[in-house]
Amino acid sequence: MKQIPETGVSKEVIMKELRQMKSLDFDWKAGRVPSYTYFVDDETLDIQREAYGEYIAENGLGAGRAFKSLERMTDDIKSMALSLFNAPTGAGASFTSGGTESVLMAVKTARDLTRYTRGEPDGRYNIVACETAHPCLDKAGQLLGVDVKRTPHTADFRADPALMRASIDEGTMMLFASAPNYPFGTFDPIGDIGALAEELKLRLHVDGCWGGFLSPFAERLGYPIPNWDFRVPGVSSLSADIHKFGYAAKGASLVLYRNAEDQEHERFSFSGWPRGTYSTPTFLGTKAGGAVASAWSVMQFLGMNGYLRAAKLTMDATMQLIEGLNAIPDIYCLTPNGESNLISFATSDPKLDIYAVADRLEERGWLRGRMRDPKAIQQGVNPAHLPVVDEYLAAVREAINFVRRSAADAPVAYDEHSY
Structure with missing residues (x-):
């Protein structure tokens, strides 16, 4: 059990440990997080x-x-x-x-x-x-x-x-x-x-x-x-x-x-x-x-022009993601209407477990939200997602293929009543 140390720890040691612990987190600046953080650029973060x-x-x-x-x-x-x-x-x-x-x-x-x-x-x-x-x-x-x-x-x-x-x-x-x-x-x-x-x-x-x-x-x-x-x-x-x-x-x-x-x-x-x-x-x-x-x-610092720029980056990423997800076989976005930067996508294939797709994405460093009704993967979009749209769409395709292969390779359960 962690206790307050008897003597103080140096700043250098503390900061080193903080940075080491941060390596456990999903990389939000690289667009790997669906919400929680809202990043437009390093200049704004510095301010x-x-x-x-x-x-x-x-x-x-x-x-x-x-x-x-x-x-x-x-x-x-x-x-x-x-x-x-x-x-x-x-x-x-x-x-x-x-x-x-x-x-x-x-x-x-x-x-x-x-x-x-x-x-x-x-x-x-x-x-x-x-x-x-x-x-x-x-x-x-x-x-x-x-x-x-x-x-x-x-x-x-x-x-x-x-x-x-x-x-x-x-x-x-x-x-x-x-x-x-x-x-x-x-x-x-x-x-x-x-x-x-x-x-x-x-x-x-x-x-x-x-x-x-x-x-x-x-x-x-x-x-x-x-x-x-x-x-x-x-x-x-x-x-x-x-x-x-x-x-x-x-x-x-x-x-x-x-x-x-x-x-x-x-x-x-x-x-x-x-x-x-x-x-x-x-x-x-x-x-x-x-x-x-x-x-x-x-x-x-941002002013109206800065907020317009951030909104354009956000909505460009949103619409590119919607278009790309809808182009993947058996995947469709629930609300492709451009009203906001929230996306939920589901599958039209009852044999494809969309939660297993989310699990695979998380294994590869993409934290995903999960919708319960209907079952879907959900995320918010911010400017950090625009540079990684193609990378993410490739990750979704890979996750779907991985889940399909895993289901095909799974052993068939023995049912004594089938014989």
Whole structure:
């Protein structure tokens, strides 16, 4: 069992061991990882690293008091994001540690605001969402005592507003839509869901955690990105991760509100102890100052042109992968529509085990995601994948051939009833 050493270990020894341990990881800079990391180039990585290091000791809990620079950077980040997502005058935003916290705060705000407006201080409510919604929604529901009702997706892997309507009852406080959903990379019909929210006077949260900092730029490049942000009437709040395709260091995300007054129901405040009032705008107390500095710096460094360049690299890689995968016999992509950079591909051959293909790819250094329903291999795409498209397609072909050979070479099980 590892214990704290009696005497300190030198920096040189520590760094050597860190680099040795890192050799155990999949090579994310070479496009071997389907998610988790978001890499555009070494220059941007250097900016996020240096900016984070400059503020590695500062605590976002003290922003505005001890660290006014963090308050200024946070305000700038919010302002840039509100403009990017077409927020109206009077909108507000909060900086969070990631998509899970952003969704958690949107649910907490909706719950407390609903309790306030309905005069039910202990009211228990529910959220209606498609089954493709990210699991962090259910995590938020469990933590906050809010039920989540999931409805089936359509044949093209989107939320069905009619099924959502049928699931709404007197306890429903919010609808939830994805832009895009993570399993299939498709956008829910947010215009229709927004109209339903307006009609029934319900809140609507749009989860743009995956695509929030890609979709606006892919749209400018001509990809078929549906309206999903505050341009859609009925959208009350949305979330977007800066540490994904905003290329900031983790953890950096945003939750944005059409009406900044809603944030009064987002914050936590407590005075029942000797020290005095303790108040936080979101879930976390201590916040990494480095995450704020990194997000601010990368957004400035890349600018609109840099984000357009990164989006083009990402979408070029996505479309090349879709085309190449669809050209492989017995393999097809589930949603080849160019709405996002998420790909899931399955097999039309019932004798081909797609999970065994994923296992073979991982043996050869390509970490893969696995879809359960339908069985498929799933991955996100970032600029690091563009230089290795041909190499990856060759690896998929090799994996398929390997799995077929292995199945053919497997001994036939003896069945005593066949004789």
